[in-house]
Amino acid sequence: MESSSQLDAYTTCERDCSLRYIEALAMIGLLEKAEVVECGEKRFRKIKGLTITGRVVETKCFLDEEVNQSLRIINIYLGFARSNNAREKLRIVEPSARGNEAL
Numbered sequence: 001m002e003s004s005s006q007l008d009a010y011t012t013c014e015r016d017c018s019l020r021y022i023e024a025l026a027m028i029g030l031l032e033k034a035e036v037v038e039c040g041e042k043r044f045r046k047i048k049g050l051t052i053t054g055r056v057v058e059t060k061c062f063l064d065e066e067v068n069q070s071l072r073i074i075n076i077y078l079g080f081a082r083s084n085n086a087r088e089k090l091r092i093v094e095p096s097a098r099g100n101e102a103l
Helices: 004-008 017-025 064-083
Strands: 033-040 045-050 056-058
Touching: 017 033, 017 045, 017 056, 017 064, 033 064, 045 064
Parallel strands: none
Antiparallel strands: 033 045, 045 056
């Protein structure tokens, strides 16, 4: 696995993030766990997550239906990453000079 400072560069939001942002962190293997947190208003909740480097990220408050759907998606990604041992396989690949050429 890459160093935490290299991986932290990909965590660009910590507070008031979108649901899609937290889903994306899970999709690329940077999220370790996620939980639902109640907001002050009725029927509004948010997702609080922990990245593999130990940083805490959380979304804005959204309707609970949106949060529940997003949490299902996140849990699928987290389960897939665990079953495939993705954390140990995570690598940062720098683009090559030829990266924009057609094959």
